Amino acid sequence: MTKKIATREAYGKVLVDLGKQNEDIVVLDADLSKSTKTSSFGKEFPNRFFNMGISEQNLMGTAAGLAASGKIPFASTFAMFATGRAFEIIRNSICYPKLNVKVCATHAGITVGEDGASHQALEDIACMRAIPNMTVINPADAISAEALIYAASEYKGPVYIRLGRAKVPVIYNKEDYEFEIGKGIEVKEGQDVTIIATGIMVDKALKAREDLLKEGISARVIDIHTIKPIDKDIIIKATKETKAIVTVEEHNILGGLGSAVAEVVVENSPVPMKMIGINDTFGESGKPDQLLEKYGLTPENIFNKVKELLNKLK
Amino acid sequence: MSSKFQDLKDIAVQVRKDIISMTTAAGSGHPGGSLSAVEILTALYFEKMNIDPKKPDWEGRDKFILSKGHAAPVLYSVLARRGFFTPDKLINLRKMGAMLQGHPDMKGTPGVEMSTGSLGQGFSASVGMALASKLDNRKNRIYVLLGDGEINEGIVWEAAMAAAHYKLDNLTAFLDYNGLQIDGPNEEVMNIKPVDEKWRSFGWNVLEIDGHDFEAIFNAINKAEETKEKPTIIIAKTVKGKGVSFMENQVGWHGTAPTEEEMEQALKELGGEL
Incomplete structure (x- = not known):
């Protein structure tokens, strides 16, 4: 475990x-x-x-x-x-x-x-x-x-x-990664779609990736640990090498990671996007896992949203 | 015949003239609360503080923080007259691209210790500076000037509590108690009385003086220096618009610039012993 x-x-x-x-x-x-x-x-x-x-x-x-x-x-x-x-x-x-x-x-x-x-x-x-x-x-x-x-x-x-x-x-091995302010990390490679996540949602994105693989969908997973200054290069590269971008954050979809990524994408290399996060609402009491589930911050929801987005492109 | 502190009084006249000229040239700014603090800043910068205008970042220096940042004209004038920069810069106050911003900018202006303007925050920063000096066993002193309206801010009382808790006897605050804030007299806008009891109950050493009397200012600063284990606040009773007859005690001059004619009258009144 x-x-x-x-x-x-x-x-x-x-x-x-x-x-x-x-x-x-x-x-x-x-x-x-x-x-x-x-x-x-x-x-x-x-x-x-x-x-x-x-x-x-x-x-x-x-x-x-x-x-x-x-x-x-x-x-x-x-x-x-x-x-x-x-x-x-x-x-x-x-x-x-x-x-x-x-x-x-x-x-x-x-x-x-x-x-x-x-x-x-x-x-x-x-x-x-x-x-x-x-x-x-x-x-x-x-x-x-x-x-x-x-x-x-x-x-x-x-x-x-x-x-x-x-x-x-814990998702990282200390020896395998370098963490530099302003540099995103391509945690897993992929060609079909890119999931850009931040914070504790990176782990959920990695789990969604595994499920997507089983269906033949290859998802790249990028960890944007520095939301500002954001790593434009890694995002633009993803727009060129994969068909769509899904962002995931434990934060309001207004103004957070999704917005920051969209600012880079629309100005440089527009591709279809979907933003997963808290949909402009307040939270509530509950166990963390229950709340993540209720507000759609789960591998399952990421999996579903990726498939929906890719289906629209067909 | 020259009286005691004549040199400082002459400087104060020059500073008041600067304040009038600067705000007139800018067409905006805060002359009233700048004029009320002239003696306090003159006493600190020209007599009391251990500073070196040629080395504004010298580590051992005493520091002054203008927490009532809107009184920037008095600070800029004093800094210029003390040699931190040339007085010809004063006339460009508030102009696009000029060094002297509407409110103090520590990154852009030599001698400005803290960027202020949003009320209460400079006072809070002065607590951090006093803590840092204690930590480094530095003997320098931290001075900070608050407005009377400014103490409406909650952060002021948070910082006051912390300064007493950490026994910051290297911190001396001045309250520029001119009795007026933007919307009117303190009592009408938000009553701050009893001011002395408030600070005393927060654990401060409290002194009350006439804020235009150099002798009283120096005596109070010296008493503050002698006071151990407690920060000191010097409640300085002042006159808003001091030195210009039509500005004195007039709330309208908080944030209004004089016209050319008003400037001429003010400069004439301030006179020419220089």
């Missing part, structure tokens, strides 16, 4: 390691350090860990001030509050002056589960990618999360890293 690790677990682990390597790394949290996993850094480096209390706006503003003084702040809370409540501080105090703050938000998407709609950020990618100077990263598993958080720590400038609560399958 595949190992399952939440991407937030990877974050907590990497932070401690980064803290050992670089004295300038500081971590801020808003009273959620046990959930965001920053508490392990806090234990190891109490002087460089700042609990700001339940105040997400000041969390981001203080992080900006630390960055303006040469520190590399990692600011964490739930994705909902980081990108929603503190949006304008991220825009004006972090991104406008291009300060070196890493907004590492956990509990993104519908897989927050039981906490329900108020805590399920489904528009965070859209919000963050609309801000100039912001880099937006959404890792697929613990291995890529680890690698991309290291990469983000070395990059100078604001980065939004979207992390999840739920345990998700």
Whole structure:
């Protein structure tokens, strides 16, 4: 059986390691350090860990001030509050002056589960990618999360890293892949259609691919872990080498991965597309798997949508 | 006969003239709340702060953050007169392609420590800067100026709570308490009284002064420096539009630029001891 690790677990682990390597790394949290996993850094480096209390706006503003003084702040809370409540501080105090703050938000998407709609950020990618100077990263598993958080720590400038609560399958071997900010990964090759997925939907896309293969459909699977800046080349290549594109994201279909891919496709090399995601609605309470099922974020739905799209082309 | 602080008073006159000329040339901007903060910024930049205009990024420098970013004209004038850039840049305030943006831009203007304009955020950033100095055992001091209307913002109180929690005695805030905000007097728009008790109850050392009196400003800054384990706020009672008779205490001059005639009258009033 595949190992399952939440991407937030990877974050907590990497932070401690980064803290050992670089004295300038500081971590801020808003009273959620046990959930965001920053508490392990806090234990190891109490002087460089700042609990700001339940105040997400000041969390981001203080992080900006630390960055303006040469520190590399990692600011964490739930994705909902980081990108929603503190949006304008991220825009004006972090991104406008291009300060070196890493907004590492956990509990993104519908897989927050039981906490329900108020805590399920489904528009965070859209919000963050609309801000100039912001880099937006959404890792697929613990291995890529680890690698991309290291990469983000070395990059100078604001980065939004979207992390999840739920345990998700590990899909990458550390040795086999390179994770570079802004470079998509062709996880599996294919000639008929391309499934472009982000975050924990990459695993679902890979499962859909296997089912499609059984029906003689060869689907390429691309992991867009960096939604901004997006890897145009890998997308344009897919439009030339396969007939259609299906995007999959645990996010509102408005403004997220699907939109970002469509922006590249329509301007460069239009092909038929289908976007799978949350269809402009709020979430609800439930177990993560039940919710993924209800909102169509499953290998079965990806399989069906790919076939529908290909059937239209016949 | 020259009085105590005559040099600083002369600079303050020049800064007020700059504010009037700049906003007139720009055709927009915020003269009222710039004029009320002239003595505070003059005292900091020309006397108190350890800074080097030739090395604006020098690590050991004291920092000033204009959290009420709309008062950019007073900051720009003081920076120019202190030598961070040449005063001829002032006249291009708010013009397309010019260095001096409508609100402070730390990436574009030497000496600007934080990009501000959206209220409350500069204060929050100043907390981060004070934390960083503590972390690095730096002896520099962080100064921040807030408007009285600005403290309506929730982030101000989040940051105030955090500054006291982390015992940021290297942080000194000024409240430019001119009593007026865009829509009218504080009391009518959103009552902020009792201001002193609010800050005291948030764990701050609170001092109250006349914000146009240099001696009072320096005494307060010195007391703030001596205060340990607590951040200090200096509540500076000021006059919006200070120094120009037809602007003083007039809410309409919050965000309106003078006409050419008004500029001439204002400059005449500000006079020529220079």
